[in-house]
Amino acid sequence: MGIQPWLGFKVLVTLFSAAAVGLSYLWARRLSTPGTALAIGVLLAVGAGVVDVARWELSDPPFWAFTMLALWGFARLIDRDPHRPPSDASTAGPADAAGPPASASTGWKGWIGPVALASGATLLAHGTRSAGLPLVVAGAAWLAWRRRWAWLGVFAAFILPFALFWWARGKAAGGPGYAGYLWYVDPYRPVLGTVGIGGLLSRIAANTVEYTREHLPYLLTGVRSGSPATLLGIAVVLLGLAGWGMRMRRPGVAELWLPLYVGLVLVWPGEWAGERFLLPALPMLLLCAAEPLRRLARWTGRPAWVGAAVVAALVVATLPPLRMQVKYSMRCRAVYGPGNPYPCLSDPWMDFLGLARGVRGRLPADAAVLSRKATLFWAYSQYPSRTYPFTADPDTLLAAARAANARYILLDYMDQVSSMYLAPVLMQRPQAFCVMRTAGPGRATLMAILPGAEQMPNVRSRPGDETVDLAFRACPPEYWASRAAQ
Structure with missing residues (x-):
C-alpha cells in the first residue's frame, strides 16, 4: 500500500x-x-x-x-x-x-x-x-x-x-x-x-x-x-x-x-x-x-x-x-529521541531490525535468509526469509537452509530460541559459517553458510549450558552484492 x-x-x-x-x-x-x-x-x-x-x-x-x-x-x-x-x-x-x-x-x-x-x-x-x-x-x-x-x-x-x-x-x-x-x-x-x-x-x-x-x-x-x-x-x-x-x-x-x-x-x-x-x-x-x-x-x-x-x-x-x-510513551520519546527509528524497543530488537535494514540492497539479488522473525526480516531487508528449524542438530538446520535456498542465517537475542537452537549449531560446527555483519559481541549477527557445510564434521558434541568463545572468519566479498563488495 x-x-x-x-x-x-x-x-x-x-x-x-x-x-x-x-x-x-x-x-x-x-x-x-x-x-x-x-x-x-x-x-x-x-x-x-x-x-x-x-x-x-x-x-x-x-x-x-x-x-x-x-x-x-x-x-x-x-x-x-x-x-x-x-x-x-x-x-x-x-x-x-x-x-x-x-x-x-x-x-x-x-x-x-x-x-x-x-x-x-x-x-x-x-x-x-x-x-x-x-x-x-x-x-x-x-x-x-x-x-x-x-x-x-x-x-x-x-x-x-x-x-x-x-x-x-x-x-x-x-x-x-x-x-x-x-x-x-x-x-x-x-x-x-x-x-x-x-x-x-x-x-x-x-x-x-x-x-x-x-x-x-x-x-x-x-x-x-x-x-x-x-x-x-x-x-x-x-x-x-x-x-x-x-x-x-x-x-x-x-x-x-x-x-x-x-x-x-x-x-x-x-x-x-x-x-x-x-x-x-x-x-x-x-x-x-x-x-x-x-x-x-x-x-x-x-x-x-x-x-x-x-x-x-x-x-x-x-x-x-x-x-x-x-x-511511559512520553519517557521513551524523551530518552531515545524522535529521530530514532525504533524508539522504546530493547537492544536485541533494535539490533535485529537494524541489521535487516542495513543489508537491504547489499546482498545478492537471489539471497534468502533464515531468521527468527521471517516476515519482519523480509519487510525491513526486502530479502526472502524463512524461520529456521527449532533443532540443535547442524545437519537438520543446514538441510532446511538448502531446501529454502538460503545461504544466510541471522543469530539474534530477542528471546531464548536462538540460544536453544542456533547457538548449539554454531558451537558444534563453527567452520561451516562466516560473519557478514554483527552488532557487536553477544549481539545480533548475520552469518553466511560456507560451501561444503553439510559435509563438515562437528568439532564437539552437542553442548549443554556451557559457554564457549568461538572465532569466525569474515565472509569473502562474493557473499555481498557486486556493487557493495569491498
Missing part, C-alpha cells in the same frame, strides 16, 4: 482499532438496546488493555475490525430474513423491535448489499488471519440453517475462490502454517513431541484459567494480576456464559461464531496465549454479559442506574494504567 515509514503502520493499526470500536457499537446497536451498545462502546474505547494493543504493529486490530464489519453485515440481514422467529422481549434489540416488513426487504435489492458486505468483510478477516476460519464456518452454517440459499451462494462466491487459491499457494510455497504447530506440546521445543487428547484438555483448562484471570481483565482495566482482576474476569465469563445461553434461543451468526472462535483460542499452545487474541470476541462477550444484567436491572426498576454504575466502575479502574502508558 506504500505506507512508509514504519510510523505509518502504527497510525494504520490505531485507525483500525478505532474503526473496530465504532463497528462494535453499530453491531451491538443492531442486536441490543441503545444503552447496552453505548456501554460496550465506552468500555472498548477506554479499556487500557485495548488501547495498549492498538499501538502495536500487529494484525489483530485489522482482524478485529474486519470481523466486526462482517458481524455487523450479518446483523443487518436478520431483519431481512422472512423466516426469523418472532421477537422475544428478553433479548429483542432495535432490529427485532422495528425491523422493516419482510415484503420490503427480501427482494434481491434488499439483501444483496448486506450479504456482499458480510461476505467481503469475512473474506478480509480470513485473509488477514487464519483465525478467521470460525467466522467463515459460522456464516455459512447460519445461512444454510436459515435456508437462505441465494445468500449462501453469494457468500461462497466471495470466499471459495480465495480460500482455494490461498490453500494452493501455501502448498506450493511449502512453508509451515500455524496449524502445523497446533499439536506440539511446545511449538518452540518440537523435541517434546505432540499432545494427545489428555494433553489437549489440560491445555484448554490452563488457557481458560489464564485468559479469565489475566488477559480478559487486562483488556478491560489494564491490570492483569491480583484478586480484583481475577474476580472481574470470573464475573464477566460467568455472566457471558449465562447471556450466551439466553441468546442461543434465537441465535445469529455472532452466537454461532463465539464458541468456535473462543474454542480455537483455548486449544492454541499456551506459549502463544495473549490478550490480543481476545479482541474480536470481547464485544460479543460483553454483549452476552449484559443480558443477565439487563434482566436484573428490569427487576430492580432502575436499569439505567445499574448499567451506568457498572460502566463507571470499570472506567475508573482503567484510568491509572492508562495514565502509566501515556507517561
Whole structure:
C-alpha cells in the first residue's frame, strides 16, 4: 500500500482499532438496546488493555475490525430474513423491535448489499488471519440453517475462490502454517513431541484459567494480576456464559461464531496465549454479559442506574494504567529521541531490525535468509526469509537452509530460541559459517553458510549450558552484492 515509514503502520493499526470500536457499537446497536451498545462502546474505547494493543504493529486490530464489519453485515440481514422467529422481549434489540416488513426487504435489492458486505468483510478477516476460519464456518452454517440459499451462494462466491487459491499457494510455497504447530506440546521445543487428547484438555483448562484471570481483565482495566482482576474476569465469563445461553434461543451468526472462535483460542499452545487474541470476541462477550444484567436491572426498576454504575466502575479502574502508558510513551520519546527509528524497543530488537535494514540492497539479488522473525526480516531487508528449524542438530538446520535456498542465517537475542537452537549449531560446527555483519559481541549477527557445510564434521558434541568463545572468519566479498563488495 506504500505506507512508509514504519510510523505509518502504527497510525494504520490505531485507525483500525478505532474503526473496530465504532463497528462494535453499530453491531451491538443492531442486536441490543441503545444503552447496552453505548456501554460496550465506552468500555472498548477506554479499556487500557485495548488501547495498549492498538499501538502495536500487529494484525489483530485489522482482524478485529474486519470481523466486526462482517458481524455487523450479518446483523443487518436478520431483519431481512422472512423466516426469523418472532421477537422475544428478553433479548429483542432495535432490529427485532422495528425491523422493516419482510415484503420490503427480501427482494434481491434488499439483501444483496448486506450479504456482499458480510461476505467481503469475512473474506478480509480470513485473509488477514487464519483465525478467521470460525467466522467463515459460522456464516455459512447460519445461512444454510436459515435456508437462505441465494445468500449462501453469494457468500461462497466471495470466499471459495480465495480460500482455494490461498490453500494452493501455501502448498506450493511449502512453508509451515500455524496449524502445523497446533499439536506440539511446545511449538518452540518440537523435541517434546505432540499432545494427545489428555494433553489437549489440560491445555484448554490452563488457557481458560489464564485468559479469565489475566488477559480478559487486562483488556478491560489494564491490570492483569491480583484478586480484583481475577474476580472481574470470573464475573464477566460467568455472566457471558449465562447471556450466551439466553441468546442461543434465537441465535445469529455472532452466537454461532463465539464458541468456535473462543474454542480455537483455548486449544492454541499456551506459549502463544495473549490478550490480543481476545479482541474480536470481547464485544460479543460483553454483549452476552449484559443480558443477565439487563434482566436484573428490569427487576430492580432502575436499569439505567445499574448499567451506568457498572460502566463507571470499570472506567475508573482503567484510568491509572492508562495514565502509566501515556507517561511511559512520553519517557521513551524523551530518552531515545524522535529521530530514532525504533524508539522504546530493547537492544536485541533494535539490533535485529537494524541489521535487516542495513543489508537491504547489499546482498545478492537471489539471497534468502533464515531468521527468527521471517516476515519482519523480509519487510525491513526486502530479502526472502524463512524461520529456521527449532533443532540443535547442524545437519537438520543446514538441510532446511538448502531446501529454502538460503545461504544466510541471522543469530539474534530477542528471546531464548536462538540460544536453544542456533547457538548449539554454531558451537558444534563453527567452520561451516562466516560473519557478514554483527552488532557487536553477544549481539545480533548475520552469518553466511560456507560451501561444503553439510559435509563438515562437528568439532564437539552437542553442548549443554556451557559457554564457549568461538572465532569466525569474515565472509569473502562474493557473499555481498557486486556493487557493495569491498
